[in-house]
Amino acid sequence: MQPLLPLAGLNILVVEDDDDIRFFITTVLEADGATIVAVPSAPAAREVLPQLQPDVLICDIGMPGEDGYTFIRKIRALKPDMGGQVPAIALTAYNDSEDRIRALEAGFHTHVSKPVSPGELVEIVANLFASCNW
Template sequence: MNGLMRLEQVTIVLVEDDPSSRQSLAMVLEAEGARVVAAADAEEGIEAALSLAPDVVVCDIDLPAMDGFYLIQRLREDEIRSGRSPAVAVAITGHADEAYRLRSIGEGFHHFVRKPADPERLVALLADAVDARALG
C-alpha cells in the first residue's frame, strides 16, 4: 500500500464465509483506514448493514443458507424504505462467468470482483466508488 489511507472514515460491512479470506480482506481494508465489520454469513451481514448504514458492503455471492443476492435485496429494500443513500455494493465471487456479473449488477450490486481479489485494485475501486457517492 502507498501510505495514504484511502478509506479513512469509511464504514465497510464485509460478508465472507471463508475465515482466512474474511480476515485477510478485513486487514487490507483496515490498513487503508476503513472501519470494517466482518460477517460470516448473509444474516449476520444484513444485521450489520441495517444497523450501521455502511458506506460500503463487500459481499461474497456464495454464502451458506442465504446467498449474497438475498443480502443485497434486503439491503436495497431497507435503503428505499428509510430514504438512505444506497451503500456502494461490491459482489465478490469465484464465479468467472458473465451471467454472474450481469445478475449481480441486476440485483443491486454496483461492482463485481472475481476472487482472489487483488488488494490494491479492490482498495482503489472502493475509494473511487465512495468518492463518487459523496459527490452524487
C-alpha cells in the same frame, strides 16, 4: 507528513463466509484506514446494517443458506435510512459475464472476481465510494 490513507474514515461491512478471505479483506482495508465490521453470513449482516450504516458493503455471492444475490435484493428493499442504498461490491469466485450481469441486476454496483490483489481491492472500494458520494 504522512500521506493520507485512501480509505481513511470509511466504515465498511464485509459479508464473507470463508474465514481466511474475511481476514484478508479486513486486514487489507484496515491497513488503508477503513473501519471494518466483518460477518460470516447474510443474516448476521442484516442484524448490524441498520446501526452500522456502512459507507460500502462488500459481499460474497456463494454463501451457504442465503446467497449474495438474495441478500442484496433484501437490502435494496430497505429504506435508505436502514441501509437500502449502500454502495455494494460483489466479491466472488463466480466470474463469467452472466454472473456479472446477475450481480448487477440483483443490486450490486460492481462485480469483482476473486482472487483480488490488495491494491486492486483498495482502489475498487475507494472508487465506488467516490462515485456514489459526490
